[in-house]
Amino acid sequence: MTYYHLNARLLAPMMIQKNRQSNAPGGLPYLPGSTLRGAIAGACLRNGEPPESTGFRTVFLDRPVCFPDLLPSKDPDRPGRPLPITAATCKRSPGFSQEKGHGVHDVLAAFASEREGGPVSATFTCKSCTHDIEPFEGFWNGNLANPQNNEPVRVYHRHTSIDRRTGTAASSSFYFTQGISETWKGTDNRYHPQYLSNGIYLDDDQFDILSGWLSEPIFVGADRTRGMGEITLALTETQPPAFDLEAWNDSFMKKLSALTSKPPVQGVFFSIELTSHTILVDKFLRPSLSFMPDFPDTAIDMQMIRPQTVRGWQNSWQLPKPEDTAIAMGSVYLCRYTGDNIDGLKRYLNRLTAEGVGLRRPEGFGWVIVCDPFHIQEVI
Numbered sequence: 001m002t003y004y005h006l007n008a009r010l011l012a013p014m015m016i017q018k019n020r021q022s023n024a025p026g027g028l029p030y031l032p033g034s035t036l037r038g039a040i041a042g043a044c045l046r047n048g049e050p051p052e053s054t055g056f057r058t059v060f061l062d063r064p065v066c067f068p069d070l071l072p073s074k075d076p077d078r079p080g081r082p083l084p085i086t087a088a089t090c091k092r093s094p095g096f097s098q099e100k101g102h103g104v105h106d107v108l109a110a111f112a113s114e115r116e117g118g119p120v121s122a123t124f125t126c127k128s129c130t131h132d133i134e135p136f137e138g139f140w141n142g143n144l145a146n147p148q149n150n151e152p153v154r155v156y157h158r159h160t161s162i163d164r165r166t167g168t169a170a171s172s173s174f175y176f177t178q179g180i181s182e183t184w185k186g187t188d189n190r191y192h193p194q195y196l197s198n199g200i201y202l203d204d205d206q207f208d209i210l211s212g213w214l215s216e217p218i219f220v221g222a223d224r225t226r227g228m229g230e231i232t233l234a235l236t237e238t239q240p241p242a243f244d245l246e247a248w249n250d251s252f253m254k255k256l257s258a259l260t261s262k263p264p265v266q267g268v269f270f271s272i273e274l275t276s277h278t279i280l281v282d283k284f285l286r287p288s289l290s291f292m293p294d295f296p297d298t299a300i301d302m303q304m305i306r307p308q309t310v311r312g313w314q315n316s317w318q319l320p321k322p323e324d325t326a327i328a329m330g331s332v333y334l335c336r337y338t339g340d341n342i343d344g345l346k347r348y349l350n351r352l353t354a355e356g357v358g359l360r361r362p363e364g365f366g367w368v369i370v371c372d373p374f375h376i377q378e379v380i
């Protein structure tokens with residue numbers, strides 16, 4: 001398997017509905033893997049590629065490709081990243097320091113130290129103005145040296161229904177839809193293209209087939225008949241995500257020791273962060289919110305997670321997909337390893353980042369990153 005950067009450029013505004021209720025027309029700020037997968041399969045079938053063909057079977061059925069969520073990005077060469085739940089910023093002047101905010105903190109070590117008996121109040125105030133900090137949600141570029149908020153520009157389309165008898169606007173029937181703009185305005189006062197991207201693992205056959213299919217623009221999301229959701233997709237080979245377990249553990253221990261006066265705890269710390277919604281079930285196949293690394297002598301020391309209901313539409317059934325309870329993207333697990341097989345642990349964690357966890361992985365669920373440096377940084 002080779003790791004590629006899958007980058008979409010928006011040619012028109014894109015609208016992905018959050019849910020099916022017409023009175024709650026909120027839109028998602030990213031392109032879910034399940035929507036992308038459905039759109040590529042639909043385009044493929046419309047172009048005359050039958051479901052029993054070798055190409056269709058190779059990508060969707062026999063060795064299904066795990067299509068990732070495509071997250072907003074301002075840089076065509078760097079995938080977007082969800083901010084972890086542990087990100088927090090000043091209530092009065094939110095945002096990264098270099099974007100004129102008071103900086104973004106990570107509270108994972110602060111919460112972990114609280115559990116160890118450390119002080120709390122000092123770590124949950126803004127270092128610039130001493131006001132409270134609050135959770136900072138959204139997307140960023142994942143670059144600690146040059147952090148940038150990747151939240152896309154939203155567009156709202158207003159609609160009225162037409163009264164069939166009179167041919168005029170129907171009374172009491174005004175609604176709006178929310179989408180992502182295909183451009184954003186930079187500080188240079190120029191408009192730049194909006195990208196949506198992420199990494200994807202493909203074998204050589206899958207790469208050849210997908211590259212052929214993606215030579216033409218495709219349409220995704222709602223209101224496609226009005227020209228919404230047109231995107232072009234490109235695949236570029238890139239380096240798979242990597243992590244430095246020992247360095248992360250050392251830095252996290254230092255951060256922890258600075259916050260608590262107790263002697264350092266034993267074991268090797270590492271974090272697992274969900275970069276997409278993740279659907280877990282217990283042994284009776286009931287929805288579960290508890291994740292446990294499948295490696296000996298490993299335990300969850302702390303978790304900061306949020307539940308998320310996952311909805312969808314199955315085009316070939318023309319019916320809604322069953323609703324699943326997932327753990328939301330950005331959720332973070334702080335784990336501790338107390339054994340001595342560090343190389344084995346690294347192999348396990350590498351497999352976790354390459355294969356993901358939980359159900360419905362071909363639709364983009366269950367992607368994780370390990371030892372995110374965001375948690376060991378000071379304010380950025």
Ligand SMILES: [Zn+2]
Pocket residue numbers: 090091092093102126127128129130131
């Ligand atoms: Zn502040």
